[in-house]
Amino acid sequence: MFETREAAHACPTGDVVIAQDPASGLVRNIAYEPGILCYDETYQNEQGNSPQFRDHLDQVLAKVTSAFGSRDILEIGCGKGLFVELMRDRGLRARGIDDAYEGHAPYIEKRHFGAAVETCVDAIVLRHVLEHIPDPQGFLHLIAAANGHRGLIYIEVPCFDWIMRNRAWFDVFYEHVNYFRLDDFHRLFGQVNDSGHLFGGQYLYAIADLSSLRTELPASARIDFPADFTRALDSLAEQALAAPLRRRVIWGAAAKGVMFSHFLGHRGVAFDAAVDINPGKQGRYLASSGLRVASPEQVLDGLPPGSDIYVMNSNYLPEVSEAGGNLFRYIPVDKT
Structure with a gap:
């Protein structure tokens, strides 16, 4: 979002070229340049004002509560902290980390998650973060290492199969470097406890064991991108x-x-x-x-x-x- 129309017109732009990596089978924008984007306090991605999206968050909260119970939970990339607050309201021992956080809650760190961060929790929540990361495999391994290669992780991202099937051109944009299919998480992890689709099929989720994160991925089916996508x-x-x-x-x-x-x-x-x-x-x-x-x-x-x-x-x-x-x-x- 921009403060003036002139600034909005002058915003930096970049190309989107979707390709499947032949080694990993993962799908990404190979034209992505990370320097174009800046995620700071002006980045507004909060959807919790919508009753429909709150219903979705309630479904996610039920899955997280069932899977993680009384465990210590860290949400990486928690944004404005809404889901952390929802987890805590449910009685979960949750905290968050995000360098774009705007509040003052002592259980949310306004900090970038990187190699210097040690988590030491039982469970990680990663909602709509992984699609923004240039090296998603490397980032997952960073999380696993920071947490001692132990614990569970809840991952939620847009579903690329839904995007292709529905010719959802509006869901292919520069902020999303990566595009995931449900099978990707079954290949990334050796142990996936639960997985499926949410929000009318637009999102997919996986609950996996961090200790089972693979370095080399099994073979993947080749994507067949529709010619009439737009x-x-x-x-x-x-x-x-x-x-x-x-x-x-x-x-x-x-x-x-x-x-x-x-x-x-x-x-x-x-x-x-x-x-x-x-x-x-x-x-x-x-x-x-x-x-x-x-x-x-x-x-x-x-x-x-x-x-x-x-x-x-x-x-x-x-x-x-x-x-x-x-x-x-x-x-x-x-x-x-």
């Missing part, structure tokens, strides 16, 4: 350009909203605003497009009936349509 972009742009006078807003100012506004903007489609319920994003601007982010109340009160609301994630469609009522056209981008 077909929905052209279709959505054509529909929008056919009604040039209709007002349009984007609901969801996370990575999907950034990608959608960027790609459709390059196809000549203009939007009035982006909506997000996260107060930390409101009043700021989306990268590249420079679209201003506002609260639902600010946008809906002045939006003419019949306007288009592009919902970035259909998991949130019920709460979006409840907020806007039957006055608008709701277009779930991930279902187009």
Whole structure:
């Protein structure tokens, strides 16, 4: 997020070239340059303001509670600390570490997790972190070494099989260096106690034993990337350009909203605003497009009936349509 439209327009950009490593079988962006991104206190990725996402967190919390029980838990990359707080509210002995942490809780370290950190806990939580790490295997081995090659780990990442199957172009973006399939974690670890899918299939999770982390991975099936992966972009742009006078807003100012506004903007489609319920994003601007982010109340009160609301994630469609009522056209981008 950027403080001014000019800064958003001038933001650094990079290429995305998806490829499968022939040795490990893992999928990554081979054009990724780590110096382009900076994860600091201005990085706003908190989704806990959404009732739908809180339902998802409740499901994750149930799995973590069942798997880890009364063990000492460390969440690496805990962000603003929401899930740490949820675990502690459930009675779990949880703490966190993240150099982008903004609060003052004594059980969360505002610190980068690296080789100098010794964890000494019974269980690790790694939610939506591994996809951002340039060397995911190396990072997992770093975690294992820091914890004495013992303990359990809960890993949650976006599901690349879901992305390919649904032609989810909006889930391929620069912040995500890696793209995982469920089979990857069964190859990374010799012992996986539980695994599966969450959040309508968009996420996958694995609970594994750190002592079973492999150095060399078994063979992997070759990915078959769909040739028509971006077909929905052209279709959505054509529909929008056919009604040039209709007002349009984007609901969801996370990575999907950034990608959608960027790609459709390059196809000549203009939007009035982006909506997000996260107060930390409101009043700021989306990268590249420079679209201003506002609260639902600010946008809906002045939006003419019949306007288009592009919902970035259909998991949130019920709460979006409840907020806007039957006055608008709701277009779930991930279902187009």
